[in-house]
Amino acid sequence: MSLTLWTNCRLATMQADALQAYGLIEDAALVVDGDQIQWVGPRSALPNDLRQRCDAVHDAHGALITPGLIDCHTHLVYGGDRALEFELRLNGATYEDIARRGGGIASTVQATRSAGPDELLQQSQRRLLALLAEGVTTLEIKSGYGLALAHERKTLQVARLLGQQHGVDVRTTFLGAHALPPEFAGRSDDYVDEVLRMLALLHAEGLVDAVDAFCERIAFSPAQVERVFAAASQLKLPVKLHAEQLSDSGGAQLAARFGAISCDHLEWLSDEGAAAMAAARSVAVLLPGAFYFLRETRIPPIELLRRHGVPMAVSTDCNPGTSPCTSLLLMLNMACTLFRLTPEEALAGVTRNAAQALGLRDRGVLAAGMRADFVLWDLQHPAQLSYALGARPSVQTVFNGEPR
Ligand code: NIG
Ligand code: FE
Numbered sequence: 017m018s019l020t021l022w023t024n025c026r027l028a029t030m031q032a033d034a035l036q037a038y039g040l041i042e043d044a045a046l047v048v049d050g051d052q053i054q055w056v057g058p059r060s061a062l063p064n065d066l067r068q069r070c071d072a073v074h075d076a077h078g079a080l081i082t083p084g085l086i087d088c089h090t091h092l093v094y095g096g097d098r099a100l101e102f103e104l105r106l107n108g109a110t111y112e113d114i115a116r117r118g119g120g121i122a123s124t125v126q127a128t129r130s131a132g133p134d135e136l137l138q139q140s141q142r143r144l145l146a147l148l149a150e151g152v153t154t155l156e157i158k159s160g161y162g163l164a165l166a167h168e169r170k171t172l173q174v175a176r177l178l179g180q181q182h183g184v185d186v187r188t189t190f191l192g193a194h195a196l197p198p199e200f201a202g203r204s205d206d207y208v209d210e211v212l213r214m215l216a217l218l219h220a221e222g223l224v225d226a227v228d229a230f231c232e233r234i235a236f237s238p239a240q241v242e243r244v245f246a247a248a249s250q251l252k253l254p255v256k257l258h259a260e261q262l263s264d265s266g267g268a269q270l271a272a273r274f275g276a277i278s279c280d281h282l283e284w285l286s287d288e289g290a291a292a293m294a295a296a297r298s299v300a301v302l303l304p305g306a307f308y309f310l311r312e313t314r315i316p317p318i319e320l321l322r323r324h325g326v327p328m329a330v331s332t333d334c335n336p337g338t339s340p341c342t343s344l345l346l347m348l349n350m351a352c353t354l355f356r357l358t359p360e361e362a363l364a365g366v367t368r369n370a371a372q373a374l375g376l377r378d379r380g381v382l383a384a385g386m387r388a389d390f391v392l393w394d395l396q397h398p399a400q401l402s403y404a405l406g407a408r409p410s411v412q413t414v415f416n417g418e419p420r
Contacts, residue, residue, distance in 0.1 A: 018071050020417070022046040023059055025076035028398040029382040030083055030367045037360055038398045039381070046081065048388040051417040056382050076392055082363065082401070083382055084153025084389030084413065086370035087344050089280050089301050091191075091335035092147075093140040093171045093178070094161045096127030098336045111310055111338065112262065115234045121161070121195040124336050128161040128171065136174050143334060144178050146342035148420075151391035151411045155184055156331075156374055158228055160191030164199075165214050168192055172223040183420045185389075187374050189256065190215055193229035193236045193244050208240045212247045219251050226277065226375070230258040231267035238270050245274040254375050260284035261306070272296035278329065278373040282316040283307065290317065294324035299373035301329045302357070302365065304350035305339035315355050328357065329373040330365030345409075348402040359402035388417035 027046060029039035045062045047055040047070060055066060101114055101123070114120045131139065147155065157175035162168035172188045179186030192211035200207035218224050227248035229241045235258075236244075245255045254277045259267030261281035268279045268289030279285075279293055280301035293300065300321050307315065321328055330351045333339040341347065348362040357365065371380030379387045392412040395401065400409070413420040 018050070019054065019066070019069050020048045020072040020074065021067065021070035022048070022074045022076050022081070025079050025081045025392070027056060027382055028080060028082045028363065029056060030364055031381050031383055032368060038363065040398070044081075046382065046390070048414075048417050051388050053382060053384055053386045053388050055384055079392040079412075080395045080398060081382070082151075082391050082393065082398065083367040083380055083386075084391055084415065085151045085344055085366045086154040086374070086380060087147055087152050087331050087334070087366070088156050088278070088329050088370040088373040089303060089331035089333050090155060090157055091160060091333070092143050092155070092157050093136060093159075093174050094124050094128050094336055095131035095136060095139060096124060096336065097340065098124065101337065112234055115195075118198070120337055122198060124161045125163050125195065125197060129164070129167045133170050133174055136170065137177060140174060140178060141182075143342045144182060144184070147332070147334070147344060148182060148184055148413070149408075149411070150343060150345050151393070151413050152344060153184055153389040153391075153413060153415050154187065154371070154374070154376070154379060155179075156187045156189055156226075158189040158191040158194075160194030160228070160230075163192065163195065163197035165217065168214055169218060169221070169223065172218060176223065183415045187225045187376075188223060189226045189228045190218055190224045191228040191230070193241065195230065195235060204236070204240065208236070208243055211244055215244070215247055215251070219253065224253060226254045226256055228256045228258065231265050231270070232258070232262055233265070234262070238266055241267065242270060245271070249274055256280060256301075256373070260286075260289065264289070268293050268298075272298055277375045280331075280333075281306065283312060283314050285317055285320070287320060290320045290324045290326060293326050299327045299329050299369055301331055301373050302351055302355055303331055303333040303339060304347055304354045305341040306333045307354060308350055309339050309341075318355055318357065327369040327372055328361060328365050329369040330357070330362055331370065343406075345401060345407075346405065349405055352402045359399040362402045363398055388414060390414050
């Protein structure tokens, strides 16, 4: 393997136990061995023999380097859009009204089912490219707009294909229990049977990295979610949950009982829910785009999460109904302005804690032994990442040790 040295840079390592904020190292060096980080530290501490074994040297010209960004909660693969529903909401209808009238998620299901794989790939690729332009190197993509075997499979296959074609690591999550498809109207328990059947088949095809569900009065009950999670656990798949987004249904406690890697949204999270998440080491994934776009007024209980030591991640929730957003940097800003995270917490939320929310231990911080996924920013200080709106800072992304 060849060694590459990156020098003349400032590193925000984001290591959890670092003494400096952001794990900042001034005048730093970073050595990459193939697809792994071999060494990070101040340039003055770089061992001479390691320096001599480097056969390529990159001058970063004073760039700030962070871990590659991780968008740990997206529904990026879908057909159509919901601009008309946006208009309906502005004329007074609520998100839940529209869902109950058969619009909302159901209308995206229709558009996703009628799109062929190529068309779905084209439409989704546009969103992916926007995320990649801001330094995303790992991305979770959920199914959940197919809601029938062929269409859930198509969604997951398109998600995997996007990863293969674009130099980004895509993790796929099966969200069959997202909404009740029209052909199962009035028969939600029967649909849960179908979700279990789809899960077993898609898992056998190697298309599923994790399992998610939407636990809400307009979606699935805790008892139904429990059946999905029990099946996932049998298959040894990690689970995560859309929990307490519109009401408190005790989803966080339920997810924690299954050792969920994350609970997501959490505007209505209770004290018991937060305690259960802390005990289960579940990550709280905060989605300020959905909060903003639905014009919610109740923010997730950030202080409670801090008090319980629950790690917080931040994500776009990229989806057509509640967060048509393709900027993870904008989510950093909104996590700070709307939810009052500090810029350091926000950046940890798209690096170290986002990795944990996906159950990944090999990324999210700059440290020896981690994947060589990192971003060079034309910025002085990591707080600038959360500060600006729409600034589009110039980035160079290194994915798997190679400039992308
Ligand atoms: O994460 N909460 C459920 N699912 C999505 C929204 C889906 C939609 O409206 O299309 C979310 O907010
Ligand atoms: Fe979501």
